[in-house]
Amino acid sequence: MAVSCVRTMGLVLGKSVNCSSSLDAVMSQLSRQVLGRQICVSCALHRKNLAAAGPEKFTVEFIQKQAEEFNIGKRHLANMMGEDPESFTQEDIDRSIAYLFPSGLFDKKARPLMKHPEEIFPKQRAIQWGADRRPFHFLFYTGKQMYYSVMHELYGKMLKIEKYQDHLRAKGLFSQDVKQISLGTSRWFTKEELEALLVETISTHDYNHFIQLMERLLSLPYCATEVEFVLRYRRQLEAPSAKRIVPLLQRDEWGVAFSTSDGCRKTSNCSVVLRECGSGCITINGQNYLHYFPTLQDREQLMFPFQFTGMLGRFDLECTVSGGGRSSQAGALRLATSRALLSFLSEREAENMRQAGLLTPDPRVRERKKPGQEGARRKFTWNKR
Amino acid sequence: MPSVLNYIYVPCLGFLGLRLSRVVPIRFFCGGHQYATAAPVHSAQPENDIVTEKILNEPLENPDFFRVSELFSLKDLFDARVHLGHKKGCRHRLMEPYLYGCRLDQDIIDLDQTVEHLQQALNFTAHIAYRGGIILFVSRRRQFSHLVECTAKDCGEYAHARYWQGGLLTNAPVQYGPGVRLPDLIIFLSTLNNVFQQHVGIRDAAKLNIPTVGVVDSNCNPSLVTYPVPGNDDTPAAMELYCRLFKMTINRAKDKRRRMERIYSLLAPSTKHIMAI
Numbered sequence: 001m002a003v004s005c006v007r008t009m010g011l012v013l014g015k016s017v018n019c020s021s022s023l024d025a026v027m028s029q030l031s032r033q034v035l036g037r038q039i040c041v042s043c044a045l046h047r048k049n050l051a052a053a054g055p056e057k058f059t060v061e062f063i064q065k066q067a068e069e070f071n072i073g074k075r076h077l078a079n080m081m082g083e084d085p086e087s088f089t090q091e092d093i094d095r096s097i098a099y100l101f102p103s104g105l106f107d108k109k110a111r112p113l114m115k116h117p118e119e120i121f122p123k124q125r126a127i128q129w130g131a132d133r134r135p136f137h138f139l140f141y142t143g144k145q146m147y148y149s150v151m152h153e154l155y156g157k158m159l160k161i162e163k164y165q166d167h168l169r170a171k172g173l174f175s176q177d178v179k180q181i182s183l184g185t186s187r188w189f190t191k192e193e194l195e196a197l198l199v200e201t202i203s204t205h206d207y208n209h210f211i212q213l214m215e216r217l218l219s220l221p222y223c224a225t226e227v228e229f230v231l232r233y234r235r236q237l238e239a240p241s242a243k244r245i246v247p248l249l250q251r252d253e254w255g256v257a258f259s260t261s262d263g264c265r266k267t268s269n270c271s272v273v274l275r276e277c278g279s280g281c282i283t284i285n286g287q288n289y290l291h292y293f294p295t296l297q298d299r300e301q302l303m304f305p306f307q308f309t310g311m312l313g314r315f316d317l318e319c320t321v322s323g324g325g326r327s328s329q330a331g332a333l334r335l336a337t338s339r340a341l342l343s344f345l346s347e348r349e350a351e352n353m354r355q356a357g358l359l360t361p362d363p364r365v366r367e368r369k370k371p372g373q374e375g376a377r378r379k380f381t382w383n384k385r
Numbered sequence: 386m387p388s389v390l391n392y393i394y395v396p397c398l399g400f401l402g403l404r405l406s407r408v409v410p411i412r413f414f415c416g417g418h419q420y421a422t423a424a425p426v427h428s429a430q431p432e433n434d435i436v437t438e439k440i441l442n443e444p445l446e447n448p449d450f451f452r453v454s455e456l457f458s459l460k461d462l463f464d465a466r467v468h469l470g471h472k473k474g475c476r477h478r479l480m481e482p483y484l485y486g487c488r489l490d491q492d493i494i495d496l497d498q499t500v501e502h503l504q505q506a507l508n509f510t511a512h513i514a515y516r517g518g519i520i521l522f523v524s525r526r527r528q529f530s531h532l533v534e535c536t537a538k539d540c541g542e543y544a545h546a547r548y549w550q551g552g553l554l555t556n557a558p559v560q561y562g563p564g565v566r567l568p569d570l571i572i573f574l575s576t577l578n579n580v581f582q583q584h585v586g587i588r589d590a591a592k593l594n595i596p597t598v599g600v601v602d603s604n605c606n607p608s609l610v611t612y613p614v615p616g617n618d619d620t621p622a623a624m625e626l627y628c629r630l631f632k633m634t635i636n637r638a639k640d641k642r643r644r645m646e647r648i649y650s651l652l653a654p655s656t657k658h659i660m661a662i
Contacts, residue, residue, distance in 0.1 A: 127562070128561070128562070129565070129566065132517070133564070133565075133566040134517075134519060134566065135519075135543065135566075138534070138537050138538050138541075138542070138543050138544060139534070139543070139544060139545070140543060140561075141521055141543050141544075141545050141553065141568065142545050142547050142553075143550055143553060143560055143561070144547075148547055152531065152534050155531050156531065156535075159531070
């Protein structure tokens, strides 16, 4: 078979040689040289340096196309789920995707996702110049146009305030004790948040400079005129102590006030009904607490909320508890009683309870055993040889 | 003025190893887009080019087409304290021709020479602005950075009164993106940086053939600046004067350009689209 191949090759070449003009002869000679020479290029040359290219860049048209496809897909999804395409919100989309593509993966980010392209693709800057290639922003040639434009604006505001102050001084109306700017519970943007706002990388030095200049602006007496500008770069903090959910104070048919609450610790869960009877008798799962908790330590845990607030004999407890061991059940009960007590106490006493740690659920759970170790932390005995 | 070369000769391998030279239009790769510039079809729009040529050549016939000499007088310069230089010890050797003299160890700059140099500089700026060039105001003096940036914003031009990163001009395609257009004129309102050394921008502009206009004080080196203007760069009055003058020239030149375009579009109504270079 190899011989026939060689013969056909020879025939082909022969034919090309037999073609008349000299140019063709030259061409055929070249072709023979080209076909005969083996060009071997190693795949190392074809490998591109992907890391040097930087993060992938998406064009504006690409993002727009993705947005259109997303909207069309949203309508299809709404039709599939039998709902109204017009009023199909993002939560509905998430619900439908979770229903249609159930996934057992732990990582939420690995699960199927359908969101608007603006939330998926990282925000990038569009081309900064127009058709005549003149840049749009007047600080383009600094390299950090957004950051410097913010600094420029900030300085402009400071000059304006100082001019206003001079104007008032000239009129004689300047006073030191003027209404100060009310920032409330807010903090300055972090460096990352500022970078996200300006769509530009900022160095630590620049960020510190920005904060310094902002603080200087706030130190001026008449800075109240520029509140909106300042608040644009502050984030409101949620109240650190979320509003305490005080259980409702209900009254049963005999007019006795009672409140219900739950508590948990490790794997125990319990539910407690606190009655203002004045007897001080405690029932757990139908049993008396002395029978249920023979150990003194567990009973002390149970009594601690009453002992702390000084209401030892006033209340009547009716509890149901399940799961866990005796210590964790006691802890769960303690938490539940403290919560139930909140409805009978004043704000100051409730704050005292919170500071004593009675209202904080204990977050500690059993740590899992790891492979290659004897327990969660204990390693196998180390042998020198 | 940026002239875009639309065609390049590309030697490429044709069939069977023959070398064919093909005329290939340049493709601009601008951030993911691929533009292919169209061929300038001269035959279809001869009138447009004639009109643009006339618009561009008319200012060149007159030595002071934009009448920049009327914007200021020697008295204005004196009142703005432009003639005050630094002390004798700070004097730069190359600034000696521009100095009038020395009084109580302080150098006095010759305002006659300043007037000529400033007129030339303003005239050049006006011509650049008329032709739609990009003008960059540079100053590293922190007390005047806000003023410089406001001036640039009012003219519609660009400013850089901040820390100058090394590769801003020389490494521009990497810093800003491929296809960036560099400034056509750089105006230095102070040629020194905060450490009293010559601003890096002067050397970079000279490397990249970008003309510069610079206010040189008695401690500065005027050699690399294309249009040096000997004058004071420390007093707020002097700086405000310079900013005002540059702003007025640029606005004047741009207004003139708009007026010329309107005049020529009325004179030749057949030309619908005038290329604004």
